[in-house]
Amino acid sequence: MSKHLNLKDKLSVREAQVNDLAAVAEIYNTFICAGNATMDTEIKTAEYYQQWQEQASDREVLWVLEEASQIVGWAIIKAYSDRIGYAVACETAVYLQPICTGKGYGSYIKKKLMKQCQDFGYHHLVAKIFADNVASIEYNKRLGYDVVGTQREIGLINGERKDITILQYIFDK
Secondary structure, three states, rough: OOOOOOOOHEEOOOOOHHHHHHHHHHHHHHHHOOOOOOOOOOOHHHHHHHHHHOOOOOOOOOEEEEEOOOEEEEEHHHHHHHOOHHHHHEEEEEEHHHHHHHOOOOHHHHHHHHHHHHHHHOOHHHHHHOOOOOHHHHHHHHOOEEEEEEEEEEEEOEEEEEEEEEEEOOOOO
């Protein structure tokens, strides 16, 4: 029996509310401090995410993943660019509490996120992942994302140059 079998019975996904944003920031800040999954270097606050939500378009969203009424992860759909020609493209990202990785939680929320992207009318999804984060790259590939390439030494985190692997998912239409 699969360890991922009954996730829908224990997890819920919903749009983030103001009272969820401290947990969203806490999860993200774990990755900022680790320097292993984001190019961000400044600690985020609940107010930062509230401002993002207030400025988000009607095709951008921040969701939370709950288990037993606790926020264990979050996911975001954001515009790829403000240039009108890119209106068919968005960027997706998922962040989980480290103890929740490898349990199918990321796939669970990402599948729902991908469906929402399609409902929003996006055709092309982009994921940018640290090139050495093989587990995240592989999970995106299992969901149908294809590796486009790797941008070498595009970032600098804690004095270390970072490579980013770009993945894309294109809806059939």
